[in-house]
Amino acid sequence: MIEYIPFIAVVAMVFIGLYAVMFRRNLIKIVIGITIIESGVNLFLITLGYREGGVAPIYTGLPPGTTYPEQMVLPVPQALTLTSIVIGVAVLALMLSLVMHIYRKYGTLDVRKIRRLKE
Amino acid sequence: MFTLESGSGFWNPLIWILIVFIAFLLFYGIRGFGKNIHKKGTEQTKAFLSGNKESAPEDMHVKASNLYWGFTTSMKALYAGLRKMHTGNTSDYILWFVVVLAVLFIIFGVM
Amino acid sequence: MEKRTIAAVLSFAIVAVFFFFSVFLIHPFGDLDQVQMDDHIITNTQNETGTNNGVTAVVFDYRGFDTLGEATILFSAVAGVIMIFRRVKE
Amino acid sequence: MTLEEILIQHSPALVIAIPLLSAFLMPLISRINAKLRNVFAIAMLGLTGCFIWLLATDVLTSGPRVYIFGAKNLTIPVVRILFEVDSIGIFMAIITIMLAIIAVIYSWSFMNEQDGLDKYYTLLLLLVTSALGMEFTGDIFNFFVFLEISCIASCALIAFWVTEGEALEAAFKYIVVSAIGALFVLFAIGVLYAQYDALNIATLAQALQYTFLDKIVLILLLVVLGMKAGLAPMHMWLPDAYGRAPPSVTLIIISATLASFYGVLRVIFTLYGNVLTTSMRFDFPLHVIIGWVLIVLAIVSILIGVIMALIQSDFMRLIGYTAVAEVGYMFLAIGTTVAALGAPYATVALQGGILHLLNDAIDIGLLFLVAGAIYYVTKKRSLDDIGGLARTMKYTTVFFIVALLAVAGMPPLNGFTSKFLIYESVYQLNPILSIVAILCSILLLAIFIKVLYAAFLGPELPALKDVKEAPKSMLLAMGLFAGLAILIGLFPNLFIDTLVKPAADALLNHAQYITMVIGGI
Amino acid sequence: MTEMTKIVKTIANILFPFTVLFGLYVIAHGHLTPGGGFQGGAVVASGCALLLVAYSSGWVFERIKEKRLATFESIGAIGFITVALLGLMFSMVFFGNFLAGSNLLFGTTPATGSTLANFNTGGVLPLMNFAVGVKVIAGLFVIVLVMAYASSVRGWDQ
Numbered sequence: 001m002i003e004y005i006p007f008i009a010v011v012a013m014v015f016i017g018l019y020a021v022m023f024r025r026n027l028i029k030i031v032i033g034i035t036i037i038e039s040g041v042n043l044f045l046i047t048l049g050y051r052e053g054g055v056a057p058i059y060t061g062l063p064p065g066t067t068y069p070e071q072m073v074l075p076v077p078q079a080l081t082l083t084s085i086v087i088g089v090a091v092l093a094l095m096l097s098l099v100m101h102i103y104r105k106y107g108t109l110d111v112r113k114i115r116r117l118k119e
Numbered sequence: 120m121f122t123l124e125s126g127s128g129f130w131n132p133l134i135w136i137l138i139v140f141i142a143f144l145l146f147y148g149i150r151g152f153g154k155n156i157h158k159k160g161t162e163q164t165k166a167f168l169s170g171n172k173e174s175a176p177e178d179m180h181v182k183a184s185n186l187y188w189g190f191t192t193s194m195k196a197l198y199a200g201l202r203k204m205h206t207g208n209t210s211d212y213i214l215w216f217v218v219v220l221a222v223l224f225i226i227f228g229v230m
Numbered sequence: 231m232e233k234r235t236i237a238a239v240l241s242f243a244i245v246a247v248f249f250f251f252s253v254f255l256i257h258p259f260g261d262l263d264q265v266q267m268d269d270h271i272i273t274n275t276q277n278e279t280g281t282n283n284g285v286t287a288v289v290f291d292y293r294g295f296d297t298l299g300e301a302t303i304l305f306s307a308v309a310g311v312i313m314i315f316r317r318v319k320e
Numbered sequence: 321m322t323l324e325e326i327l328i329q330h331s332p333a334l335v336i337a338i339p340l341l342s343a344f345l346m347p348l349i350s351r352i353n354a355k356l357r358n359v360f361a362i363a364m365l366g367l368t369g370c371f372i373w374l375l376a377t378d379v380l381t382s383g384p385r386v387y388i389f390g391a392k393n394l395t396i397p398v399v400r401i402l403f404e405v406d407s408i409g410i411f412m413a414i415i416t417i418m419l420a421i422i423a424v425i426y427s428w429s430f431m432n433e434q435d436g437l438d439k440y441y442t443l444l445l446l447l448v449t450s451a452l453g454m455e456f457t458g459d460i461f462n463f464f465v466f467l468e469i470s471c472i473a474s475c476a477l478i479a480f481w482v483t484e485g486e487a488l489e490a491a492f493k494y495i496v497v498s499a500i501g502a503l504f505v506l507f508a509i510g511v512l513y514a515q516y517d518a519l520n521i522a523t524l525a526q527a528l529q530y531t532f533l534d535k536i537v538l539i540l541l542l543v544v545l546g547m548k549a550g551l552a553p554m555h556m557w558l559p560d561a562y563g564r565a566p567p568s569v570t571l572i573i574i575s576a577t578l579a580s581f582y583g584v585l586r587v588i589f590t591l592y593g594n595v596l597t598t599s600m601r602f603d604f605p606l607h608v609i610i611g612w613v614l615i616v617l618a619i620v621s622i623l624i625g626v627i628m629a630l631i632q633s634d635f636m637r638l639i640g641y642t643a644v645a646e647v648g649y650m651f652l653a654i655g656t657t658v659a660a661l662g663a664p665y666a667t668v669a670l671q672g673g674i675l676h677l678l679n680d681a682i683d684i685g686l687l688f689l690v691a692g693a694i695y696y697v698t699k700k701r702s703l704d705d706i707g708g709l710a711r712t713m714k715y716t717t718v719f720f721i722v723a724l725l726a727v728a729g730m731p732p733l734n735g736f737t738s739k740f741l742i743y744e745s746v747y748q749l750n751p752i753l754s755i756v757a758i759l760c761s762i763l764l765l766a767i768f769i770k771v772l773y774a775a776f777l778g779p780e781l782p783a784l785k786d787v788k789e790a791p792k793s794m795l796l797a798m799g800l801f802a803g804l805a806i807l808i809g810l811f812p813n814l815f816i817d818t819l820v821k822p823a824a825d826a827l828l829n830h831a832q833y834i835t836m837v838i839g840g841i
Numbered sequence: 842m843t844e845m846t847k848i849v850k851t852i853a854n855i856l857f858p859f860t861v862l863f864g865l866y867v868i869a870h871g872h873l874t875p876g877g878g879f880q881g882g883a884v885v886a887s888g889c890a891l892l893l894v895a896y897s898s899g900w901v902f903e904r905i906k907e908k909r910l911a912t913f914e915s916i917g918a919i920g921f922i923t924v925a926l927l928g929l930m931f932s933m934v935f936f937g938n939f940l941a942g943s944n945l946l947f948g949t950t951p952a953t954g955s956t957l958a959n960f961n962t963g964g965v966l967p968l969m970n971f972a973v974g975v976k977v978i979a980g981l982f983v984i985v986l987v988m989a990y991a992s993s994v995r996g997w998d999q
Contacts, residue, residue: 003258011249014507015242021213021500022238027492030209034499041506048514049268052260057272057284060873062955072284074268075275077513079288080461083300084506086879087468090307091499093984094472097311098479098492100992105485111209116486117493117560117637118207119628123737123812125744126668132732132810176708176779183703183774184633187766191631201628205556209493213500214238215553216543221241223539223613224248230601230609252536256514264517267397280941280950281872281963289877290966294936295389295401297969298925299453299465300879301976302340303472305918306446308980309347310476312911313439315991318483333935337926344918347911390928390936 006047013040027099027109031092038088042081049077328378331371332387332403335413336453338368343445350438361441362424365448369417376410380822384836386458394837398520404458404836407822411674412455412582414819415681416575418804420448422797423571426689429791430568430696440480447473447572454579458837460512460591461519463583464505467548470576471498477573478565490557490564497557501544508540521591522837525830530595530606541587542610548580550647552621559628559640567636567692571685574643578677581650585827588658593830596661611659614651619756621648626763633702635691635771639684642727642767645760646680649673652757653742656749665745670824672741675816679726679734679808686723686801690716693790693798694775703774705783710776712787717776719798724772726805728765734808737816844897853895860888868974872963878970882977889982898989907990910983917976924968940964 013036020033054073055066066072099109106114123130157163166173173179191198257263271292272284281287289297327334342364350357379385384406391400424444431437450469457463475498479491513519515534516527528534547554558577562570588596588610596607625645632638653673660666693716700706710717726733729740739761747754789795808815826833844850867874868881893901928937941964942950949961 003260004254006259007253007256008250011246011253014249015246018213018217018242018500021496022210022217022242024210030496034496034503037500037503041503041510044507044510045513047259048256048510050260051262051265054260056875057275058873058875059276059282059284059951059955060958064955066955069265069269069272072272074262074265075271075284075288076268076293076519077510078285079293079296080510080513082285082289082877082879083296083461083465086300087303087465087502089981090303090472091468091495093307093988094310094314094475095492095495095499097314097988097991098475098488098495100988101314101479101482101488102485102492105488114209114489114492115207117489117564119202119205119631121811121813123740123816125672125741126664127748128740128744130731130737130740130812132812135731177781177783180707180778180781181773183770184631186770186774187630194627197627198631201624204553205628207556207560209496211234212493212497212554212556214234214241215556216497216500216547217245218237218241219547219554219617220539220543221244223543224244224536226613227535227539227609228248230604248536252511252533255531255533256511262517264515267399267517267519270395270397270399276951276953276956278941279938279964279966280948281966282951282956282958283872283874283877285875286872286877286963286966286970290969291390291936291938291964292399293401293461294925294969296462296465297973298340298922298936299462299469301918301921301973302343302446302449303465303469304977304980305344305914306443306469306473306476308911308914308983309439309442309446310472310479311984311987312907313436313443313476314479314482315987316436316439316482318435330929330935333929337922337929337935341919341922341926344915344922347915388934390934390938392932392934 006043010040010044010047013037013043025111027102027111027114030111031095031099034095035088035092038084042084042088045077045081045084049074324374327371328374330387331375332385332405332456333389335368335371335375335456336449338364338371339445339449339452343442343449346442346445347438350441354437357438357441358424358428361445362421364445365417365421365424368448368452369421372410372413372417375405376414379405379407379410380818384826384833386836396838397518398523398837401457401459401462402520402837403456404522404833405456406833407819407826408582408585408674408824409455411819411823412579412677413452415578415678416448416451416455419571419575419681419685420444422685422800423568425793425800426571426692426797427568428793430692430794431566434480436480440477443473443477444569444572447477447576451572451575451579455582458521459519460509460521460524464502464509467505467580467583468502470579471495471502474561474569474573474576477569478561480566480569481564484564487564490560494557494561497554498548501547504540505544508537511537520837521586522834525591525593526834526838528592528595530592530599534595538587538592538610541591542584545580545583545587546617546651549577549584549651550621550644551617551651552624552644552648555621555624555644555647558644559637562640562643562688563634563637567688567695570636570688574681574684577647578681581647581677585654588654589827590830590833593833596658607658607661611655611657611661614655614658615753618648618651618655619753621645621651622757622760626760626767629767630763630770633704635694635701635703635775636688638703638767638771639687639691642687642764643680643684645764646676646684646727649739649742649757650676650680652746652753656742656746660749663748665748667824667828668741669745670827671816671820672738672745674823675812675820676738676742678815679738679805682801682804682808683723683727683735686719686798686805687727689794689798689801690720690723693794696794697787697790698784703771706775706781707778708776708780708784709787711780712784713776713789715795716790716798719802720772720776722802722805724765724768726809728768729761730765732809734805734812737809737812844900845895849895853891857888857892860891861885864888864978865974868970869967870958870960871970872966873958873960878973879977881970882974883981885974885978886981886985889978890985893985893989898986898993901986902990905986907983907987910979910986913979914976914983917972917974917979920972921969921976924965924972928965938964938966
């Protein structure tokens with residue numbers, strides 16, 4: 001069980017975020033929910049790359065006696081996470097600017113009132 | 120090049136056009152047998168509304184929402200359900216996503 | 231309760247349960263079983279790309295095209311934000 | 321090597337690099353001159369189209385092409401991103417570039433009074449790039465990156481008319497749906513990576529065991545990509561977004577949507593191609609389950625799309641619901657193919673589905689252009705406020721009638737050819753499905769007859785006395801689509817033999833896709 | 842957003858150069874130590890955001906127009922894709938690392954195993970890091986600036 005705790009944290013974060021998106025009414029909170037899901041997925045990716053007792057895959061100033069590749073964590077998940085973080089920033093910026101505009105137009109942030117488009 | 124085979128049938132647009140053309144000719148020929156009693160600009164072409172005056176043209180135009188009134192009224196129950204489904208609430212969009220996810224998880228989990 | 235709440239809670243629970251039990255099928259934390267691609271990268275970083283930093287090697291060399299896409303995403307977000315906040319003649 | 325060979329060899333990269341570079345250059349160029357900007361956009365898309373043409377001639381004659389980024393030779397394990405261009409990818413790319421060029425031609429007149437056009441063209445080019453990237457890529461994480469580019473660029477473009485609150489609302493809904501969908505795709509990619517330590521689609525397809533985790537991944541990918549393609553009941557974002565975006569933008573969002581549909585095809589036929597027939601549960605092979613799930617969702621899409629379209633009064637929103645129904649037809653064809661994998665009519669269904677991709681792009685695109693033309697001249701969205709436009713907009717009326725017949729699947733236009741293939745093959749799987757599909761097609765005809773009557777026929781309204789015909793570039797764009805619709809309707813085999821059959825074969829022959837990467841060393 | 846007090850301004854004045862310097866260091870040493878164009882760019886952009894908080898967004902907006910920043914961002918993106926296209930030209934493959942192992946600029950190959958930092962390694966990676974760094978600085982700063990300025994302008998809070 002103990003070795004699965006990071007994965008459980010991932011699932012918890014994803015579903016906390018999903019809960020916020022599905023049941024919260026404030027648009028900002030929905031945006032926060034999406035950000036939490038994204039953090040959960042990023043945590044998932046970075047968790048997948050960890051190797052027991054590994055160091056960062058950087059050769060500059062490598063601790064003496066480190067054998068590689070056995071004692072280095074995987075570099076690909078870190079690169080994927082980096083990409084994912086930047087994507088998250090971009091999505092967040094766009095969502096927040098839309099929320100700002102929506103607030104100006106609708107005068108509310110309640111998701112139940114922002115539904116001129118229905119049926 | 121023109122014939123589209125589907126394994127169990129075929130479709131050829133040229134034959135179709137030919138048939139439509141022949142049908143059109145036939146129709147036109149039959150139409151020629153009739154008498155030409157239509158005269159423009161007489162009482163014949165005016166709408167008869169039981170003696171009432173004809174409305175302005177913009178009032179005569181049936182609005183798009185009023186077309187198919189009969190169909191939508193007879194399907195009222197269906198439309199009520201569908202309108203209820205399309206709430207326009209962002210959270211509900213995600214809810215439908217999660218519902219489909221759950222249903223498929225159960226189907227694939229059992230099968 | 232509303233029908234929506236029931237449906238939401240039920241499907242949410244089902245999806246959560248499936249996710250929760252599926253993560254136990256992934257390898258335990260820190261104990262990897264399949265590492266051929268990453269080991270290849272770690273071993274060959276220095277002579278193939280001339281870089282000491284494995285992560286930068288992946289980001290800019292092995293998966294450089296992804297980084298181009300990532301830069302494009304930031305670019306499109308900036309373009310989108312500027313476009314949304316532009317002054318419009320009403 | 322001759323120059324042509326070098327160009328063909330590098331064209332997969334150049335097809336992405338040219339629109340991307342022109343998108344980066346666009347803010348600088350649009351500072352010089354507005355006319356130069358328009359010419360630049362169309363020229364660069366034309367150049368991309370030339371490279372796609374070059375690539376298409378090569379791929380259709382001599383098989384798929386693999387392009388590795390950053391190295392000349394493949395290594396095993398595959399560490400680098402690679403593009404694998406096969407017939408289905410090239411077919412999708414042709415649709416995308418066709419829609420893009422026509423959208424830019426249309427934008428010339430349609431958008432000339434707007435401001436913020438430099439960003440508009442930048443995002444348009446980025447959206448085209450993302451759709452092309454999704455169609456060519458052979459790496460699953462790269463697919464995700466392009467999915468995100470398409471999500472962000474189309475969200476910003478949907479909100480182009482920022483003064484309308486509804487446009488912002490549609491954009492917000494779209495980005496919430498896409499962001500969550502994309503995050504679940506990323507989660508699925510992570511699960512695949514955890515199990516097989518690979519991100520290359522061919523490598524993953526070969527290694528896939530169909531464990532419980534793979535099941536989860538399959539469902540996540542199917543549902544998310546289905547949602548992005550507009551499959552009911554997750555289609556609600558689609559009428560919102562299509563109805564509120566500028567119609568020239570909608571054309572390119574259609575191509576992004578079709579790229580998501582292509583993702584569904586890729587996931588089912590290539591990624592899970594090996595296990596489709598081998599995994600058995602309770603005497604059911606996997607492909608039967610997937611096929612019937614898709615068929616049920618497809619029928620729901622068709623019904624909801626058609627029934628909801630009937631009561632819409634906003635023209636563009638009405639077309640949005642029609643688009644949902646058309647997506648349903650495509651999924652119906654794919655579902656039939658998967659459910660009856662191996663039967664002779666499965667191939668016919670797949671061909672019908674793939675041809676319907678092209679026809680859907682043309683028909684729905686033409687409808688949106690007509691709706692945009694009406695909006696441009698009358699500044700009215702609702703069908704209730706317009707009428708009698710046939711007197712002043714003669715060409716537009718003709719194009720609308722072509723679109724109407726095509727989208728309702730009336731012979732001899734293009735919609736009929738693909739729907740004919742779909743009906744014939746679905747009938748052999750289950751006659752009731754086929755009958756439902758035909759009935760819904762008739763309803764589609766009824767819907768657009770209503771639009772024809774409400775918008776174009778009837779007496780001339782005094783409020784619309786001084787409307788003029790749409791500008792020339794808009795007519796040109798509509799004319800191109802209408803010409804294509806008639807051409808495909810009259811010579812279906814010309815397109816089926818050269819483009820659709822190789823595409824269907826490429827999808828069904830997943831072993832070749834894998835060998836191009838792994839076996840070719 | 843209004844201007845902040847003198848204390849905040851003074852501290853921002855002191856911290857800003859250090860933040861920028863550290864960010865530039867992270868960008869420049871991306872191929873040797875943890876970090877790179879994105880991370881360093883984010884550090885520099887956060888330094889700029891510090892200015893935005895201390896002095897008002899209107900103050901910054903008067904001095905730096907968002908169009909100029911967007912141009913910078915375009916230039917960074919063009920630089921990045923140009924390096925990739927140069928790879929197509931020199932090593933006949935898109936994203937080819939044509940400088941690695943060529944003994945030209947950044948062309949030294951480090952010895953395998955744990956080595957000391959040699960700045961002259963990495964091939965095209967430092968160039969790409971630099972291009973991405975410029976892009977991220979300009980991009981993130983312009984996002985923050987535009988959003989802060991738009992929310993400070995009247996007509997937003999009704």
